[in-house]
Amino acid sequence: MESKNVTYHPESLEQKLERYRPDPAIRVVMLPKDTNALGSIFGGVILSQLDLAASEEARIAAGRNVVTKVINEVDFVAPVEVGDWVSFYTRTERVGRTSVTVHVLVVAHRGHRRDELFQVTDAEVVFVAVDEEGKPAEVLREE
Template sequence: MPKDTNAHGTIFGGVILSYIDQAAAIEAKQHGASFIVTVAMREVVFHEPVYVGDLVSFYTGLVKIGRTSITVNVEVFARRGEGIGETVKVTEAEVTFVNLDEKRKPIPIPRRSTGA
């Protein structure tokens, strides 16, 4: 969106970070975390700018589940131009969340059965 652009006419990095946080939270919740807060974003690398009109995709993967924390890797790709354009990795980051109870105290992440 044009309102999300910086002085260079590209999408502001903070907007991308916000979407990374949301994508990572969805992944974390699929692994048993319930009420989570972001405690760290590490290894954030902006490889390429994102332009207005790019089709942006976020891909997530579980890195690690600790006792009360969960870490997710997020890779962001942009497809340039109309139709079938070039696809480039634009950003990547590692996001760590802590699972909290209703009093905002860290609690263990429930272990899911593998069914085996």
């Protein structure tokens, strides 16, 4: 059996961004209060903003309030530093009967060097639509 050589061409960050809304759901500058013991930005700060960005995308897709069910694998691929501008880009992946799945791409500009754009992480977040009493409810789709 003959093996074929396959060349892998990783997708550029610019190519990835084309699959998301053109404007970030959230853009924040990282402050000294957001650091961990090593001086980089605490991962929990990024996760909190990621959840917030995704929840707004899911709320719009569901047509009602949503709550976070699960944040799937989050792999931090680059550290964030004080002064970095971090942007959270979202896209709706799936809308189910009572759930909405959102993908978030987190990118950053290194401080004042606006031309240095890099990926921080990405994640898939699943939300459940809820009614006024906080109980699971069907999404309100426009027909």
